[in-house]
Structures are given as structure tokens and as C-alpha cells.
Amino acid sequence: MSVRNIYIVGVGLIGGSIAKDIKRLNSNLNIVGIDSNASHLDEAKALQIIDEKATLEDLVQADFVILSVPVDAALHLLPKILDTVHDDALVMDVGSTKTNICKAVANHPKRRNFLATHPIAGTEFSGPKAAVENLFRHKTNIICEIEKTAFKLQEKALTIFQIMGMRIRYMNPEAHDKHIAYVSHLSHISSFMLGKTVIEKEKNERDIFDMAGSGFASTVRLAKSSPEMWTPIFKHNKENVIETLEEYINNLEQFKALMKQDDFESIFNEMKATNHIKDILNGIA
Amino acid sequence: MSVRNIYIVGVGLIGGSIAKDIKRLNSNLNIVGIDSNASHLDEAKALQIIDEKATLEDLVQADFVILSVPVDAALHLLPKILDTVHDDALVMDVGSTKTNICKAVANHPKRRNFLATHPIAGTEFSGPKAAVENLFRHKTNIICEIEKTAFKLQEKALTIFQIMGMRIRYMNPEAHDKHIAYVSHLSHISSFMLGKTVIEKEKNERDIFDMAGSGFASTVRLAKSSPEMWTPIFKHNKENVIETLEEYINNLEQFKALMKQDDFESIFNEMKATNHIKDILNGIA
Numbered sequence: 001m002s003v004r005n006i007y008i009v010g011v012g013l014i015g016g017s018i019a020k021d022i023k024r025l026n027s028n029l030n031i032v033g034i035d036s037n038a039s040h041l042d043e044a045k046a047l048q049i050i051d052e053k054a055t056l057e058d059l060v061q062a063d064f065v066i067l068s069v070p071v072d073a074a075l076h077l078l079p080k081i082l083d084t085v086h087d088d089a090l091v092m093d094v095g096s097t098k099t100n101i102c103k104a105v106a107n108h109p110k111r112r113n114f115l116a117t118h119p120i121a122g123t124e125f126s127g128p129k130a131a132v133e134n135l136f137r138h139k140t141n142i143i144c145e146i147e148k149t150a151f152k153l154q155e156k157a158l159t160i161f162q163i164m165g166m167r168i169r170y171m172n173p174e175a176h177d178k179h180i181a182y183v184s185h186l187s188h189i190s191s192f193m194l195g196k197t198v199i200e201k202e203k204n205e206r207d208i209f210d211m212a213g214s215g216f217a218s219t220v221r222l223a224k225s226s227p228e229m230w231t232p233i234f235k236h237n238k239e240n241v242i243e244t245l246e247e248y249i250n251n252l253e254q255f256k257a258l259m260k261q262d263d264f265e266s267i268f269n270e271m272k273a274t275n276h277i278k279d280i281l282n283g284i285a
Numbered sequence: 286m287s288v289r290n291i292y293i294v295g296v297g298l299i300g301g302s303i304a305k306d307i308k309r310l311n312s313n314l315n316i317v318g319i320d321s322n323a324s325h326l327d328e329a330k331a332l333q334i335i336d337e338k339a340t341l342e343d344l345v346q347a348d349f350v351i352l353s354v355p356v357d358a359a360l361h362l363l364p365k366i367l368d369t370v371h372d373d374a375l376v377m378d379v380g381s382t383k384t385n386i387c388k389a390v391a392n393h394p395k396r397r398n399f400l401a402t403h404p405i406a407g408t409e410f411s412g413p414k415a416a417v418e419n420l421f422r423h424k425t426n427i428i429c430e431i432e433k434t435a436f437k438l439q440e441k442a443l444t445i446f447q448i449m450g451m452r453i454r455y456m457n458p459e460a461h462d463k464h465i466a467y468v469s470h471l472s473h474i475s476s477f478m479l480g481k482t483v484i485e486k487e488k489n490e491r492d493i494f495d496m497a498g499s500g501f502a503s504t505v506r507l508a509k510s511s512p513e514m515w516t517p518i519f520k521h522n523k524e525n526v527i528e529t530l531e532e533y534i535n536n537l538e539q540f541k542a543l544m545k546q547d548d549f550e551s552i553f554n555e556m557k558a559t560n561h562i563k564d565i566l567n568g569i570a
Binding site for chain 1: 290300350405406407408409420424425427454461464465467468469471472473475476477478479480481482483484485486487491492493494495496497498499500501502503504505506507508509510512513514516517519520523527529530531532533534536537538541544545546549552553554555556557558560561563565566
């Protein structure tokens with residue numbers, strides 16, 4: 001049985017962007033949207049991100065379901081979706097945490113219909129209007145527990161990722177959640193708290209933002225991100241995120257201590273060593 | 286006496302970019318470069334950023350001197366440069382801290398030949414190769430103690446800033462240093478320490494950067510910045526920077542405490558409130 005339709009559950013930044021890529025590359029597929037937010041669903045239809053609107057009950061007809069909702073909602077929806085879909089359907093989620101969702105369906109009779117993925121791409125914007133083509137091109141897609149998905153469905157999924165231009169890495173859910181805390185979750189917190197610190201200051205000191213340049217804008221960009229999406233991520237990855245936060249705070253405390261001691265030679269050396277990030281970032285689009 | 290030549294002392298990112306703007310907009314001016322780094326000076330000449338090379342002794346002929354070296358070097362050079370230049374010359378510095386440099390020449394007999402400025406623009410790169418045109422266009426230039434500069438020389442400086450497309454704000458050196466700590470110096474530290482935290486982790490966990498997306502790249506971009514430039518800035522703005530660091534660390538500690546208490550409602554509210562940064566950033570190019 002081949003894929004004739006794709007149901008996108010959650011037509012926001014990620015779901016909408018996936019829909020756009022798939023539609024462009026295979027216009028024969030019928031792309032169906034489902035969203036608890038009725039105005040988002042209408043918007044996605046008006047923007048031609050989806051061909052039609054549907055509800056969760058309609059998933060009985062789905063060949064391919066992409067679940068792109070906040071990770072707490074995904075946890076509740078996924079078992080129900082697996083209950084609903086037919087035996088050859090592929091259901092995949094695209095959430096930023098993988099341990100809980102893999103656990104939630106570990107013993108589900110249709111576990112082999114599910115693929116746990118994390119296409120690592122995004123912007124600080126959200127909703128269907130934020131959906132853009134080629135968001136995932138040359139980006140990394142982490143796939144977890146590939147061996148638990150039916151072989152034929154693995155193939156289907158990989159075809160889609162190939163079309164989207166993604167490179168695949170396989171990882172277990174625990175390793176995914178541990179690593180992603182460093183390279184994604186922590187940088188959101190550092191950005192939100194930087195924004196907070198400066199906003200608090202501005203309450204008393206007017207015009208402070210008049211002095212902000214592009215460096216500040218870049219560092220604080222992620223503080224525009226959706227709290228609806230990010231609160232559940234922090235909740236689901238609590239232990240790992242707290243660990244990264246502690247290491248980050250320790251490094252900041254150490255930097256502060258060096259400043260208090262007037263040890264600017266060590267501060268220089270710290271920064272020089274961290275410049276190594278240049279070479280690392282060259283590998284990131 | 287009008288301006289026939291401009292001497293750039295320090296032909297790196299900032300000095301070189303200013304030279305490029307001035308040269309493009311007034312090709313009659315002779316742009317002369319001075320740099321303690323001989324290879325940078327040769328590079329600036331080869332890149333046609335400067336018309337000729339010179340040494341500090343040649344400043345006797347200068348009509349306009351732009352001092353664009355790290356802030357500690359500027360502190361030592363400025364009094365000597367003022368000693369050297371003729372009575373109608375304008376000398377301005379472009380450093381990221383203003384209190385110390387204003388103090389250093391407060392009683393200099395040629396104080397009225399000096400203008401303290403901070404054109405707020407830059408990139409994470411350094412050296413003459415990093416110089417780009419239009420770096421300062423639509424950016425803010427903070428001018429300190431304008432009243433201490435001779436009226437005719439104020440005018441000359443403003444003409445140059447107008448050509449560069451900058452908007453001017455006047456501020457006293459102490460207010461400048463306090464505010465810039467929040468919107469520039471702190472974000473460099475947050476970025477360097479984020480880079481450090483992740484690099485340290487990578488030592489034990491290979492391939493972690495394979496998972497880094499554009500969000501991480503944006504947040505950590507400033508960690509590529511030059512330690513040669515930034516160490517003296519932190520040194521010169523020590524008290525203010527420590528204050529911002531303490532507030533930032535407190536906010537991170539509070540976020541961590543909320544996570545430990547499973548108070549994700551407050552975490553949501555924190556992030557929602559900080560989303561206000563969107564409106565603020567709209568004002569930054």
C-alpha cells in the first residue's frame with residue numbers, strides 16, 4: 001500500500017513547513033490538516049499549506065500521519081492516533097524530546113506503526129504563517145528506536161526525509177534528550193533569561209535598547225520563541241535541562257570570580273579556548 | 286582648516302570599516318593607516334582600505350585621527366596622540382567603554398581636540414579582512430561629553446557620522462558604561478559561557494554538535510569574538526559587568542528553582558513576559 005494522503009496533526013511552524021516541502025515535491029499527495037486551534041486550521045487552508053481540513057476521527061483513512069504538536073499534547077494524542085489508524089499507516093512525531101513519547105507507546109499494539117523523529121530545524125516564530133519551504137534542507141533528523149518500526153514504514157519515512165533533504169542520525173531516546181538539552185534547550189533558556197535581565201533593567205533605565213546592536217539581537221533571538229511549545233519541552237526534559245543549567249551557571253560564576261579577582265589573563269584564555277566554537281559552527285548551516 | 290587626511294590608528298574590523306565608508310563617500314581624502322601589527326597594516330594597504338602606511342610620529346600632519354584599538358591600548362595611546370597632533374586636529378576614539386578614556390584626558394591641554402564616541406556596530410570577526418562597508422548604517426553612535434570638544438571639531442565629526450548614516454545619542458560616560466554592560470557586554474559573556482559549557486560536554490560526548498541547529502548558532506555567535514578586544518573591555522567596565530552578571534545568574538537560578546519545583550506555570554509566564562523582546566528588537570536593525 002503506497003502513500004496517497006498525509007495528515008498533519010498540528011499545522012504550525014514545523015507541521016506547516018513539512019507540508020510545504022512535501023506538497024512541492026509531490027503534488028499528487030493529498031495533504032490534510034488537523035488542529036485544535038480552528039483559526040490556525042483555516043489559516044493553513046487559506047495559505048494552501050493543506051488541501052483540506054479534518055478531525056482526529058478521520059485518521060482512519062490516513063496513510064501517513066505527522067504529529068507536530070507541543071510534546072505534552074503529543075504524549076496524550078499519540079496512543080489515540082495509533083488506536084485509530086489502519087494497519088499499514090505510518091505515524092511519526094517530530095517533538096524535541098523523545099524519551100517520554102517512546103515510553104508512552106512502548107507497549108502499544110501498533111508500536112510498529114510509529115516512528116520517533118526529531119528534525120532539528122525551526123525559527124523563533126510559530127503558527128501556520130511561520131511555515132516556510134526548505135526549513136529542513138541539509139539539517140539533521142534524529143531517529144530513535146528505528147528497530148521498533150515496521151521495515152516497510154521505515155522505508156516510507158526515509159523517502160520523505162530524503163525529499164526534504166535531511167541527513168539522518170540514529171540515537172536512543174535517552175541519548176537524544178541528554179544531548180539536545182545542551183545544543184538546543186539550554187540556549188533557549190540562556191536567551192530568555194538574557195532578555196529578562198535586560199527588560200527588567202529597562203524598567204528603570206529608559207532608552208537602554210537604543211544602544212542594543214546586532215550582537216544583542218542575535219543572542220536574544222530565541223527569547224521570541226513560543227512558551228506554549230517550550231514549557232512542555234522543559235517539563236519533559238527536566239533532569240537533563242537542570243544539569244545543563246547547573247553547568248552553565250557554574251561557568252558564569254567562575255567567570256564572575258575571575259573578574260572579581262582581576263584575573264584577566266584567565267578570562268582571556270577562557271575566551272581564546274572558546275573561540276574553538278568557530279570551527280564547530282562551520283559545520284552548522 | 287578643513288580635513289584633507291584621516292589617520293586610522295588600528296586598521297581592524299572597526300577602523301577598517303570606517304575607512305571604507307569614508308573613502309567611498311569622499312575619494313579626495315587621503316586615508317592613512319597606523320597599526321602596531323605590521324602584517325595587518327600591509328593587509329589593509331593591499332585591500333585598499335588605506336592609501337598609505339604611517340607611524341605614530343606622522344600624526345603631526347593629521348587633520349582627523351580615529352583611534353580604533355582595544356580599550357586598554359587606547360588609554361595609553363590617546364594622551365600621546367593628543368600631544369602629537371596640531372591645534373586644529375580632531376581625535377576621536379570608538380571604544381566600547383567610555384569612563385576611563387574620558388578620565389585619562391580630562392586635564393589634557395588638548396582635551397578640546399578629543400571626541401569620545403562609541404559607534405555601536407560590529408561583527409564577531411576581527412582584523413582588516415573583517416572590515417565591511419555600511420557596517421554603521423542606521424546604527425546608533427553614542428557621543429560622550431560633547432561639550433568638552435571644540436565646537437568646530439564637533440561639526441567635523443558630525444559630518445562624518447552623517448556620511449556613515451549613523452543616528453546620534455548623547456550620554457555621559459558613566460551612563461554609557463552602565464547601559465552598554467547590559468545590551469552588549471553581558472550578551473558576549475552569556476554567549477562565551479554557553480559555548481564553553483557545550484564544548485566541555487563534547488569532550489566526553491562525541492557528535493553532540495551534529496545536533497546543533499541554527500538557534501544554537503545564533504545564541505553562541507558572539508563566542509567567536511576576539512579575546513584581544515574583549516578582555517580589556519571587561520576589565521575597564523568591571524563593576525558594571527559584574528552587576529549585570531549577578532542579575533543574569535540570579536534569573537537563571539530562579540528559572541532552575543522553578544523547574545525543580547515543577548512550577549511550569551511560572552516558567553510559562555516568565556517566557557511569555559520575555560516575548561516582549563519581539564517588539565523591542567523590531568527597533569534594532
